Amino acid sequence: MTTATPAVAPVLSARGLVKTFGRVVGLDGVDLDLYPGEVLAIIGDNGAGKSTLIKCLTGALIPDAGEISVDGRPVHFRRPQDAREVGIETVYQTLAVAAALDVASNLFLGRERRRAGILGSVFRMIDKKGMRREAAQALEELGIGTLQNVTQPVETLSGGQRQAVSVARAAAFGSKIIVLDEPTAALGVRESNQVLKMIEEVRSRGLPVILISHNMPHVFKVADRIHIQRLGRCAGVVTPASHTMSEAVAIMTGAVTLAEPNGNP
Amino acid sequence: MSTTATGPASTASEQFALRRRSPVQRIQHLLHAHPSISPFLVLVLSFVVFSIINPRFASPNSLSLVLQQVAVIGALAVGQTLIILTAGIDLSVGAVTILSMMVAAKLAQGLGLPGVIAVAIGIGLGAAAGLVNGGLVARLKLPPFIVTLGTLSVFTAIGLLYSKGQSVQSVDMPALLNWTGETFAIGQFHITTGVVMVAALYAIVGFVLANTAWGRHVYAVGDDKEASRLAGIRVDRVLVSVYATAGAIYGLTAWILIGRAGTASPNAIVDANLESITAVVIGGTSLFGGRGTLLGSLLGALIVGFFRSGLALAGVDDQYRVLAVGLLVIIAVSIDQWIRKVRA
Ligand SMILES: Nc1ncnc2c1ncn2[C@@H]1O[C@H](COP(=O)(O)OP(=O)(O)OP(=O)(O)O)[C@@H](O)[C@H]1O
Ligand SMILES: [Mg+2]
Numbered sequence: 001m002t003t004a005t006p007a008v009a010p011v012l013s014a015r016g017l018v019k020t021f022g023r024v025v026g027l028d029g030v031d032l033d034l035y036p037g038e039v040l041a042i043i044g045d046n047g048a049g050k051s052t053l054i055k056c057l058t059g060a061l062i063p064d065a066g067e068i069s070v071d072g073r074p075v076h077f078r079r080p081q082d083a084r085e086v087g088i089e090t091v092y093q094t095l096a097v098a099a100a101l102d103v104a105s106n107l108f109l110g111r112e113r114r115r116a117g118i119l120g121s122v123f124r125m126i127d128k129k130g131m132r133r134e135a136a137q138a139l140e141e142l143g144i145g146t147l148q149n150v151t152q153p154v155e156t157l158s159g160g161q162r163q164a165v166s167v168a169r170a171a172a173f174g175s176k177i178i179v180l181d182e183p184t185a186a187l188g189v190r191e192s193n194q195v196l197k198m199i200e201e202v203r204s205r206g207l208p209v210i211l212i213s214h215n216m217p218h219v220f221k222v223a224d225r226i227h228i229q230r231l232g233r234c235a236g237v238v239t240p241a242s243h244t245m246s247e248a249v250a251i252m253t254g255a256v257t258l259a260e261p262n263g264n265p
Numbered sequence: 266m267s268t269t270a271t272g273p274a275s276t277a278s279e280q281f282a283l284r285r286r287s288p289v290q291r292i293q294h295l296l297h298a299h300p301s302i303s304p305f306l307v308l309v310l311s312f313v314v315f316s317i318i319n320p321r322f323a324s325p326n327s328l329s330l331v332l333q334q335v336a337v338i339g340a341l342a343v344g345q346t347l348i349i350l351t352a353g354i355d356l357s358v359g360a361v362t363i364l365s366m367m368v369a370a371k372l373a374q375g376l377g378l379p380g381v382i383a384v385a386i387g388i389g390l391g392a393a394a395g396l397v398n399g400g401l402v403a404r405l406k407l408p409p410f411i412v413t414l415g416t417l418s419v420f421t422a423i424g425l426l427y428s429k430g431q432s433v434q435s436v437d438m439p440a441l442l443n444w445t446g447e448t449f450a451i452g453q454f455h456i457t458t459g460v461v462m463v464a465a466l467y468a469i470v471g472f473v474l475a476n477t478a479w480g481r482h483v484y485a486v487g488d489d490k491e492a493s494r495l496a497g498i499r500v501d502r503v504l505v506s507v508y509a510t511a512g513a514i515y516g517l518t519a520w521i522l523i524g525r526a527g528t529a530s531p532n533a534i535v536d537a538n539l540e541s542i543t544a545v546v547i548g549g550t551s552l553f554g555g556r557g558t559l560l561g562s563l564l565g566a567l568i569v570g571f572f573r574s575g576l577a578l579a580g581v582d583d584q585y586r587v588l589a590v591g592l593l594v595i596i597a598v599s600i601d602q603w604i605r606k607v608r609a
Contacts, residue, residue, distance in 0.1 A: 060494075060495055079494070079497075079499075080494065080495050080496070080497050081497035081499075084497050090495075092495050094491070094492065094495070095492070096491075096492040096493075096495035096496045097489075097492055097496075098484065098485035098488040098489055098492055098493060098496070098555070099488055099489065099555070100484060100488045100555045100556050101481065101484060101485060101488065105481055106496075109481070109485060109493070109496040109497070109498065110482075110493075110496045110497030110498045111497065112478035112481060114478075123476075124473075124476075124477045124478070124479070125476045125477065126476060126477060126478055126481070128476075153297075153298075155607070156294075156297075156607060
């Protein structure tokens, strides 16, 4: 049973995405569907085009060709905040944090909250206290205990803590889709489990999640469907029920090819 | 269980956060959190030392003179700080100031424009020059050093051509243009309106940097442009607005300069570029962007003023001031490199 296509309309849908960097082909005609309330994992070797794919979906890159639609309506994201505005939150592989700013400032970077009344409307003062409070709350919800001090500059955090800040930002603001590019790469066992729990919690709220990961046990634990990316193309979409880990890895490395790569008979 | 008994820490990263710090590391962290501490200490120390060498240094007269001397470079340093915070640099500071000044003065003299309009045109012209710099940096993605090296020549040439290399004397200008040089007494101090304007400029821009989203974005963009873009900041807009704001500040400074010099001369403030950058760097702002405070630049400008006055009153050749300031710059950049190494 390679068919893994639910019978509802996709929240996010991409057709024929192409992205080239000079002579390097990052994406070579990729289709992707994300259905309501599912966790879609994207796996693939280094350089398979996973990050390029989600960057095209979230406005960080503009695809050379192909269409993207959200809720059936075509969209043309020109920059990351276009995607943010429709509720797509992304943790990029590079984390996108400003190192010299503190944790709270980073959580609210690009959408700072203003103070109430004339201080906010006329003097444009940002609500530092409120943002700190909410930042602390968001981190607590994620269960990142070591990050008590939200006034700490991000550059004084360890790699895993920085990743936690990015994940908390996405979890706190995502209202339609959450996209995570290797969110547990630098995390310890406990923190990784927290992120996996967060992903399941987000799904239970009905929000779909795109998760890029090299960690097969994680992928098979949380994913509903698995998009296998290989050499800039989609080599197939499988489910944890239809394929084993080693079968998925075989497809990923090209040892095995799927008859119907997109899972549609 | 972990092998060290450091309490409830359960993961490696938690233990790492709880580790002990050596005194040197503590200083490093303190300076990292408050980069204007070192210029503040230098300022206090130089004040004490110069007062001991020659007690006249601390007299209201001498300090008032320092403030008046520092006003112009201090004002330019505000714009320069904004640009350096975005990891840029502005070599056209002096050229833009002179251009604004000559156009404002000539228009007031030749066309008999009212002072207010001449001042407004000067500020507007500065902002326009900043827009040119910012546009080239943000849209064409050219390095700020190259852009402003080019516009340094372009604006200087335009200023000289427009003014035909001639100065405009204060008697030929409306009184408002000289208003910035008017002195009044606060106790035994003689303060000029220009000095008050510079103080207000620091207060306003300092407030904006610390308390608005735009201020945050200036730091974020200077820190990491790509990360800022991915976080949803319009990096090009921030850059253009920073250069334009800095330009407007240079236009305002032109007005302060007329009051200070009593004339509008196209050959004024030849050292403005280097002196404004010096003030910013001594003030602890990182040339790599994203780090520093406006207060630091004020301290930096005052330090240079203290050295000039203090060494003169000590009867030392002015070249020793040049030498000392040069050493301070190198020390400040070294400290910046050191505190940037703070990592968890
Ligand atoms: N900005 C860029 N400029 C040039 N080439 C790029 C750029 N971004 C990606 N590429 C190329 O596109 C291909 C796909 O890269 P991508 O980052 O999407 O891989 P990935 O699947 O995310 O890999 P990894 O698992 O290592 O993160 C690679 O060959 C890469 O070199
Ligand atoms: Mg990647």
